[in-house]
Amino acid sequence: MQEKMPILEMKNISKSFPGVRALSDVNLRAFSGEVMALLGENGAGKSTLMKILSGVYKRDEGSIKIEGREVEINNIKDAQNLGISIIHQELSLLPNLTIYENLFLGNEILGGFKLNKREMIKKSEELLKSFDFTVSPKTLTKELTVGEMQMVEIIKAVSKDAKIIIMDEPTTALTEVETEKLFKIIERLKNNNVAIIYISHRMEEIFKICDKITVLRDGSFIGEEDVKGITKDKLISMMVGRKLEEQFPRIETKIGNSILKVENISWKDKIKDVSFELKEGEILGIAGLMGSGRTEVAKLIFGEYKKSSGQVFIEGKKAEINSPKDGIREGIAYLSEDRKKEGLILKLSVLENMTLSNLKKYENKVKRIDRSKELEDCKAYTKKLLIKTSSPNQLIKNLSGGNQQKVIIAKWLLTSPKVFIIDEPTRGIDVGAKKEIYQILNELKAQGKGIIMISSDMEEILGVSDRILVMHEGRITGEIERDKANQEIIMKYAVGITD
Amino acid sequence: MDKLKSVIIKFKSLIGLLALCVIISIITPRFLNVNNLLNVLTQVSVNAVIAIGMSYVILTGGIDLSVGSILAITGAISAAIIVKSNNVFLAIIVAIIIGALIGGFNGIIVSKGKIQPFIVTLAAMTIFRGVTYVYTNGTPISSLGRDFTFIGNAKVLGIPFPVIITLIVFLIAYYIINETRFGRYVYALGGNEDSTRLSGINTDRIKMIVYVVSGIAAAISGVIVTSRIGSASPNAGSGYELDAIAAVVLGGTSLSGGEGSITGTIIGAMIIGVLNNGLNLMNVSPFYQSIVKGLVILLAVLIDKRNKK
Structure with a gap:
């Protein structure tokens, strides 16, 4: 039997950004009336590929064919004209407009010079009805649930005669009932001969609604398979495949007493019953996919978020932590994954950033900051952590990512913490500086501090951690000792498969 | 050359002020004499x-529109108090406490209520102007004794x-903002509130305090104005918030917070004062004075913006 012709065929697509090759020779096909799953770890290149398809980026090499005809997609408008529509993770509806205004945004129906509202409302009603969606089109979008907004967005795409709809992790923010509704809509779209490209980390969904899968890894094309006849294990090994290289300086330390104990902490409906223990001289890695709740757990321990329930013990004693200030007093340091937003103060100098959490130490009797003492500490840590800066008074925004991260590490070292929580320690940092950061972590470990390292980088998690926790949808789904850890097991837990 | 440029940028407000003085003294010989200059300084002081x-508030990224009403x-x-008891000390202390309380009111609503400072202090401006009308019944309170008018008129x-x-x-103010922990926190908060809070600093408290500082400063000005004129008018201080904001901005402080200095603010206030005085000496009509002042503010901020790029 001859295979049917794909409506979309992307072939040998390559794309580089300064210093990074994001995609090399990637293929992707989509078929009318079918759902193609696009899979891969964080950073595998899925988003880049979809941005090329929807006209946000331009490819460096390769070809795109739609219905067998080669096309050029230079901007978002081109993509729309070709019938490609993308439903983003972050929804793009305007919250303060009504449903019908959103549906017709940019394609308003006019009666003379003024908007023909009646006609737009009537058409919207029909559209909504055809999707069994019983809401008045005059409802403000911000009054809808996330699931309903997504529905509106899908309806909007369909109303524009989309032939290819890309859905980027559409169920992340949906409840179970809403997810079921979405699946029904997907079935209906399939019956209407729409091709769907479906990005998701959730295995169950893939097996439930997808017809084919395409796997990317590190910007390369790994393969395309039919969902029938593939196993979960095979899928996971396609996604993580590569062997771990020995590029992490490792030291063995004696693991000491319990330094931090977290008992049954929960928060809103995002974090559910998380418990674990951290010991002196240990690096505890927390793995999981984006949105699995890792950062939230860190912020709950540190006091940035207030726990709905549960307790935190420091060195066996119950700790009352309700603000970052309390967290620091209890000996916890938290280094955010987002340095610019939650770590640095860009308008201040290296020195001022470094001493910010510990200024009290430099106050003399008349409440004056002793600058010479400040400078002494700043210079000492600049030397110790090999921070490259022209002067302590240099504005921190002029430093490289790696050096900024070291300044923040110095800032927290100055507070003499017992527990160091570091979220994505090497994000946006070049390779050389990465190794230096690992060495600093090792040194802290040798000093008997407890370290929690949250990371989305598999190699980093495997290379640095002594023990690994994996989170999925606000729960800890697995705990793995270092010698038993590998990417397959982590991935399994990360997508919610428990033993 | 680069060094010269950086020096010019650093002292740009001061250079602007000096240039303004030179221009005015060329146009009118009446500007440059001791009496006139002291007069300018007195007028600038309020x-x-x-x-x-206001600088404290703006450095945190906020704004305080209520200062004119606090002054009143x-x-x-x-x-x-003077009319009743002639107790100068009591009058000053009570004024400062009231100023601090109104500032605290602003600060609590801004920090705990998480409402934009512009709205909060706009409301406070309206409320306390009204309170002043009610309190004074809309008529000035005058015949204040010499002990009190000394504050605004005497020379030492x-x-x-x-x-x-x-x-x-x-x-x-200079010492606190430059030499103490609180001062550093003010700059940090204005630079990045999230980072500051995650550094273990009680950002709500800092916010609250800056509005208290602003309220106290407005109260001190209230005492100066009242004793200088020898009478408290219910309309006193209206529009002063805009002059204060203009002085802060002319002094090179960024309205988005985190950047600027108290020294700059003083120079900014002097630029406005010298300009007012110069235009008066040149017999420019007050209608035109307003236009000139507005243009000078625009020009200064445009130059500032260019230098930063």
């Missing part, structure tokens, strides 16, 4: 004190007393 308080109510209350060693008060306020 705005300068308010603007110093604290002026009226201090005048009433030839220097007008309001100028001395301004200098003291400046020195204290």
Whole structure:
């Protein structure tokens, strides 16, 4: 039997950004009336590929064919004209407009010079009805649930005669009932001969609604398979495949007493019953996919978020932590994954950033900051952590990512913490500086501090951690000792498969 | 060359002020004499004190529109105390406490209520102007004794007393913002609130305090104005918030917070004062004065923006 012709065929697509090759020779096909799953770890290149398809980026090499005809997609408008529509993770509806205004945004129906509202409302009603969606089109979008907004967005795409709809992790923010509704809509779209490209980390969904899968890894094309006849294990090994290289300086330390104990902490409906223990001289890695709740757990321990329930013990004693200030007093340091937003103060100098959490130490009797003492500490840590800066008074925004991260590490070292929580320690940092950061972590470990390292980088998690926790949808789904850890097991837990 | 450029940028407000003085003294010979200059300084003092308080607020990224109304109510209350008891010390202390309380009111709503400072202080401006009208019944409170009018009119060693008060306020404000932990937190908060809070700093408290500082500064100005005129008008201080904001901005402080200096603010207030004085000496009509002032502010901010790029 001859295979049917794909409506979309992307072939040998390559794309580089300064210093990074994001995609090399990637293929992707989509078929009318079918759902193609696009899979891969964080950073595998899925988003880049979809941005090329929807006209946000331009490819460096390769070809795109739609219905067998080669096309050029230079901007978002081109993509729309070709019938490609993308439903983003972050929804793009305007919250303060009504449903019908959103549906017709940019394609308003006019009666003379003024908007023909009646006609737009009537058409919207029909559209909504055809999707069994019983809401008045005059409802403000911000009054809808996330699931309903997504529905509106899908309806909007369909109303524009989309032939290819890309859905980027559409169920992340949906409840179970809403997810079921979405699946029904997907079935209906399939019956209407729409091709769907479906990005998701959730295995169950893939097996439930997808017809084919395409796997990317590190910007390369790994393969395309039919969902029938593939196993979960095979899928996971396609996604993580590569062997771990020995590029992490490792030291063995004696693991000491319990330094931090977290008992049954929960928060809103995002974090559910998380418990674990951290010991002196240990690096505890927390793995999981984006949105699995890792950062939230860190912020709950540190006091940035207030726990709905549960307790935190420091060195066996119950700790009352309700603000970052309390967290620091209890000996916890938290280094955010987002340095610019939650770590640095860009308008201040290296020195001022470094001493910010510990200024009290430099106050003399008349409440004056002793600058010479400040400078002494700043210079000492600049030397110790090999921070490259022209002067302590240099504005921190002029430093490289790696050096900024070291300044923040110095800032927290100055507070003499017992527990160091570091979220994505090497994000946006070049390779050389990465190794230096690992060495600093090792040194802290040798000093008997407890370290929690949250990371989305598999190699980093495997290379640095002594023990690994994996989170999925606000729960800890697995705990793995270092010698038993590998990417397959982590991935399994990360997508919610428990033993 | 680069060094010269960086020096020029660093002292740009001061250079602007000096240039303005040179231009005015060329146009009118009446500008450059001791009496006139002391007169300018006295006139500047009220705005300068308010603007110093305003700088604290703006450095955190906030704004305080209520200072003119605080000036009016604290002026009226201090005048009433003088009329009743002639106790100068009590009048000053009560004025400052009222100013601090109103500032605290602003600060609590801004920090705990998480409402934009513009809205909160706009409301406070309207409320306390109304309170002043109610309190004074809409008529000025006058015939204040000599003990009180001394504050606004006397000279010590030839220097007008309001100028001395301004200098003291400046020195204290300068010390706090540049030499203490609180001052550093003000800059940090204005630079990045999330990072500051995650550094273990109680950002709500800092926010609250800066509005208290602004309220106290406005109250001090209220006392100066009232004693200088010898009467508390319920309309006193209206529009002063804009002059104070203009002084802060002319001094190179960014309205988005985290950047700027108290010294700059003083120079900014002087630029406005010198400009007012110069235009008066040149007999420019007040209608045109307003236009010139507006243009100078625009020009200064445009130059500032260019230099930063």
